[in-house]
Amino acid sequence: MAVYTEIGDGELDALLADYEIGGAIACTGIAEGVENSNFLLQTDAGMFILTIYEKRVKPDDLPWFLALLSHLSDRGFPCPVPVRRRDGGVLSDIRAKPAAIVSFLKGRWPRKPLPRHAWAVGDALASLHLAAADFGPERPNDLSVGDWRPLAERCGPGADDVRSGLADEIARELDVLETAWPRDLPRGIIHADLFPDNVFFLDERLSGVIDFYFACNDILVYDLAICLNAWCFEPDGAFNITKARQMLGAYRARRPLSRPEFDALPVLARGAAMRFLLTRLYDWLNHPEGAFVTPKNPLEYWRKLDFHRGVGGAAAYGLDF
Numbered sequence: 001m002a003v004y005t006e007i008g009d010g011e012l013d014a015l016l017a018d019y020e021i022g023g024a025i026a027c028t029g030i031a032e033g034v035e036n037s038n039f040l041l042q043t044d045a046g047m048f049i050l051t052i053y054e055k056r057v058k059p060d061d062l063p064w065f066l067a068l069l070s071h072l073s074d075r076g077f078p079c080p081v082p083v084r085r086r087d088g089g090v091l092s093d094i095r096a097k098p099a100a101i102v103s104f105l106k107g108r109w110p111r112k113p114l115p116r117h118a119w120a121v122g123d124a125l126a127s128l129h130l131a132a133a134d135f136g137p138e139r140p141n142d143l144s145v146g147d148w149r150p151l152a153e154r155c156g157p158g159a160d161d162v163r164s165g166l167a168d169e170i171a172r173e174l175d176v177l178e179t180a181w182p183r184d185l186p187r188g189i190i191h192a193d194l195f196p197d198n199v200f201f202l203d204e205r206l207s208g209v210i211d212f213y214f215a216c217n218d219i220l221v222y223d224l225a226i227c228l229n230a231w232c233f234e235p236d237g238a239f240n241i242t243k244a245r246q247m248l249g250a251y252r253a254r255r256p257l258s259r260p261e262f263d264a265l266p267v268l269a270r271g272a273a274m275r276f277l278l279t280r281l282y283d284w285l286n287h288p289e290g291a292f293v294t295p296k297n298p299l300e301y302w303r304k305l306d307f308h309r310g311v312g313g314a315a316a317y318g319l320d321f
């Protein structure tokens, strides 16, 4: 249940007085999500999402995230559009926490992604990279290769309670990734968390992309590697080469890959798996007793990482260069 902060009727009326979207007709907490408090807000002007930002998002980063959403939506990318206040700003305060209202996107995220979903995600990811290419301000990735070892160290020996020997295996894999990580690939804005629960479909078409709160500047094909991991493995752990072929094919039809980008996919996919293994491991080991949110399984990402260690090259993902 992701409603950490409740809003009283008076607070909501006071908030909406700062906007030009009429009065509240209904405001309901949304159970999905993990990090922030989200409300489905119906006003005289239609449906919106009201988000109260909780612990994870740094308040100083919020103007960057919201400016990125405005930039992408101006270029026709199907993401939430921040609603401007009467004073022109996009951020408000509720109970001393930052809050924003964005447009409501129709659709549902796919519970069982199919190859056609993978195709649509590859296509949308390339569109996002192209649409963001002229977005000026930068936000460094604070979960990139140099941040993984400190995060692993914060997990400590508890990793071995999750799987015997895991702490050492992670340390050895980090040695490889830190050495092999590509330094000269094209960079730009990446979504960095484009998992199925952040992509909506309506009538079999991709209708929206949400949750840009990990977006940052990094290697563009690293984003594709994150998506390969998130969309192209089955619940039993098997890699689905058909989905990967669809995703990579759709991506490079819109944004062609250079040879170095293509060749780097296996190491980027290992790194992407390491990034989610470590954040999940940290959350698993630091999960408060009785918390509403169920932590995600870190070992799912250890198995994905192991798959990428065994591939002979990027052709294993279904397409030749």
Ligand SMILES: Nc1ncnc2c1ncn2[C@@H]1O[C@H](COP(=O)(O)OP(=O)(O)O)[C@@H](O)[C@H]1O
Residues within 6 Å of the ligand: 002, 030, 032, 033, 034, 035, 036, 037, 038, 049, 080, 102, 103, 104, 105, 106, 197, 210, 211, 213
């Ligand atoms: N712009 C939007 N349009 C429609 N639904 C949204 C929108 N933003 C968020 N949601 C709903 O809120 C849920 C949680 O949003 P999300 O951004 O994933 O939260 P968190 O960052 O807390 O994980 C989503 O699964 C979706 O149901």
Ligand SMILES: N[C@@H](CCOP(=O)(O)O)C(=O)O
Residues within 6 Å of the ligand: 033, 034, 035, 193, 195, 197, 198, 211, 276, 279, 280, 296
């Ligand atoms: N996609 C991540 C978790 C991030 O949570 P979100 O609710 O912000 O999407 C994972 O699966 O580990």
